[in-house]
Amino acid sequence: ALKLLITVPVLFALNDTVVRAVSSYIGKHSATLSIWEPDGLIALSDRVGVLGFLSYGHFIEAGERENFLTYIPLTEPPPRAAVRRSVEKYVRADALPSRALPNVILVHAESTFDPNDVLNLAKPIENSLFYTHYGAEDPMVHVRGPMYVNVIGGGSWVSEFELVTGLDSRLFGVAGRFTHASLSQYTRNTFPRYMRARGYATAVFTNVEGGFYNYGNGYLNYGYEQFLGGNTIGYGARDIPIMQAALDFPLGGPEAPFFKHVLLAENHAPHWCNPEYADVYEDIAFAGEADELMICALKEYARQAKLTEQAVAMARGFLEAEKARTGRDYVLAVYGDHQPYSFTGGGSAEHNMGLDFSAVRADFSKRKTILEIISSLPNPLECCGDVPVPATLLPTLISSYIATSVSDLYLPENLYQYDHCGRDWIGELIATSFYGRADAGDDRKCGRFETLVAAYKASGVIQDLVSAKAATASASAVAPAGVTGFAGTCLDAAGNLQISVTASGTWFGAAPRFRVMLDDTYLGEVVVENALENADRQIEASEIAASAAQFRFSVPITAKPETLWLYFINDNWAGPDLPGDTDLWIKSITVSDRQFMAPELEFNPTGSMRGNHLGEWFRFATNGHVLLDLPDSFCN
Known part of the structure; x- marks a missing residue:
């Protein structure tokens, strides 16, 4: 079962609700579960069933690690000096x-x-x-x-x-x-x-x-x-x-x-006492009240x-x-x-x-x-x-x-x-x-x-997925021999590329936040303050759509842009059968004068990164990212 837990690719498609429910169950029963140990894993599988166990197994393998692997620091490392x-x-x-x-x-x-x-x-x-x-x-x-x-x-x-x-x-x-x-x-x-x-x-x-x-x-x-x-x-x-x-x-x-x-x-x-070691045990006493079983445990530990x-x-x-x-x-x-x-x-x-x-x-x-x-x-x-x-x-x-x-x-x-x-x-x-x-x-x-x-x-102790992706995305963006600058048709008079994201969402605890990266350039982070609080009730999709707002970025570029990345970074969830949930909804991304709708955004779900297209919107169900590959003809 453990080998299956590690290797079966079908786990990518297992239901988000199952994963979250098992995670919530573990949190509420951490005092009685010992999931660090083989017997604890067996007990967990008995309590949550095969589907829940396999779902959670993939979740912990792929889990929130991506928050660090794809995180873009907001400052520089400390100076060498x-x-x-x-x-x-x-x-x-x-x-x-x-x-x-x-x-x-x-x-x-x-x-x-x-x-x-x-x-x-x-x-x-x-x-x-x-x-x-x-x-x-x-x-x-x-x-x-x-x-x-x-x-x-x-x-x-x-x-x-x-x-x-x-x-x-x-x-x-x-x-x-x-x-x-x-x-x-x-x-x-x-x-x-x-x-x-x-x-x-x-x-x-x-x-x-x-x-x-x-x-x-x-x-x-x-x-x-x-x-x-x-x-x-x-x-x-x-x-x-x-x-x-x-x-x-x-x-x-x-x-x-x-x-x-x-x-x-x-x-x-x-640390149970063993009568075989009665002659070996040290004479141990606590400075305070302790029963015989506590004293015995410490003797065995010693x-x-x-x-x-x-x-x-x-x-x-x-x-x-x-x-x-x-x-x-x-x-x-x-x-x-x-x-x-x-x-x-x-x-x-x-x-x-x-x-x-x-x-x-x-x-x-x-x-x-x-x-x-x-x-x-x-x-x-x-x-x-x-x-x-x-x-x-x-x-x-x-x-x-x-x-x-x-x-x-x-x-x-x-x-x-x-x-x-x-x-x-x-x-x-x-x-x-x-x-x-x-x-x-x-x-x-x-x-x-x-x-x-x-x-x-x-x-470099841990692979940086953002840098790896950015390097891949920008590898083909090298200017032709002899070209020292960039004057694409997508730039404004100041030489900047204008980008806007139409977004909405729901919030529980905090409003959704997202970051944007263009090739290997970090553009910034925004808070979707227009998102609707859903701690007490479910919010209808029509309400979320009606509260949409635009978030703008401006960046100077020196080469033809290739790929835009958008990262949702602060998913939160109240738990099973409760309405509270922080989700990010994206309707469109406009780059210069070209608008790209949500169905044009690429999303590759994993066990820890889930979302879905809802008509003209894309909804992030967990932290994760979408990418937009700009057409070859863009900004020529």
Whole structure:
């Protein structure tokens, strides 16, 4: 069923109402559904039926990712000098390596957090992975502190995506919750590719089956040369055997350093006490009221965290042995992907155990995990102390052991983000996109948000669909040899091309907004203030048509125009059986003195982009775009 979910093209045509109804159902039942897990997906299919499950499956694969992929930033990326100033606060530019590249192991410590910081305990629990009570000082530990993640309780693949791209999953709306299936195929300049470009042999190791929700293909899409899943290293969830299999696997060579990404699994929720370990459990007590089951869960967590600690020690021992054998230095980085449902609540009853730790919690964000970087190299970092580090920053920090200059760092803009915005530049966890939605939490965003979006668009980590389309559209618009200007018949006396769009619509929460692009030129964004509010009643098509207005654009051009793009960007919907809906209606586009009616606009629906022609109008049912290919004879 999962393979069908990923591949069947007929899903493009599935009903918009079904998709929205299932999405609404998931939102209302998120406390009892655990759709991060295989059993959660099975439960979802049982509750919404085959049609609903397949519809939603395609929706999450294609979902709101296009809001970022087609987004046109309203400002420029930060100046290079500004980025460099931020970088030099955290990275010693004079200490960047000019030596042989180190071997690198990146360890995904499943569900690992520091309970001494997150919970109120009567006495500390010691573990070298816990940044508050780690034992003896170690000069090779360059970073040890809290990390801030964008998932609570579950959702490892979200943190995995952020660690291999350096991008925040929330930029992609609901698609950011299912990254391997929905986003991996659009990745380009990722951290694994950065490593490969510098001569690294790369591989990822996990006990997860590669066919689960595009897991294996997802990692290959991210740029790893090899994916070693459960069918190769075994399906057991024990950290020590997983680590041993990863260490035993030959990678690299005399001339090629290796980059191994090892995904551990042992500390996954739930955390039921096991009588077999009664003699192993630590004596644990909370500084507050806690029942025996809560105490027992923490004892089991601490026991499993010791096994994770041992697996990390194995990796370090292996790297030390390799250094002694080959002379090659090493970097060992460890991160926690999220706190487990056992301690956060949420998810399914099977995973959260019915426990509530609110009365003994010190960290109510539920987003703090652990971060550690250990290296035999001189420390190039002046980061990060007790301030939580966003998960997206880790690949940039690791690259400081590899880059030869500031400009050679991986995604140095992440240090600019950290410098100006701290641990969270978006401001909160939200399941929808941050592009124009009424519930987008704009007031919580960092003031540099738009500048950073422009930087991430320009980075090439994710394919920019607008630039790709614009490049295609403008490729044939090259002026003939010897022609240095353009004097087409479509221009006004000032040499500008005049464009107007006749539009109307409905609004719920906010009026519809659209952007216009001509070839590779962004013309602007407008708000359709004449749209009719429909929060309390359905609006008739005749009413929408009667409220139409024109929106004008003027642009100087130096070559024959070829293609015009119109993007609807802020769809909103009240939910099943409710009238509220923000839709954009387009009647015509006039370019110079030539009017093109809605039936002449090209629209290619997908699972996430839906609309329909209604007589002389075109109605966007979701965010999306139409295009107008101007005739060859136009503007000659």
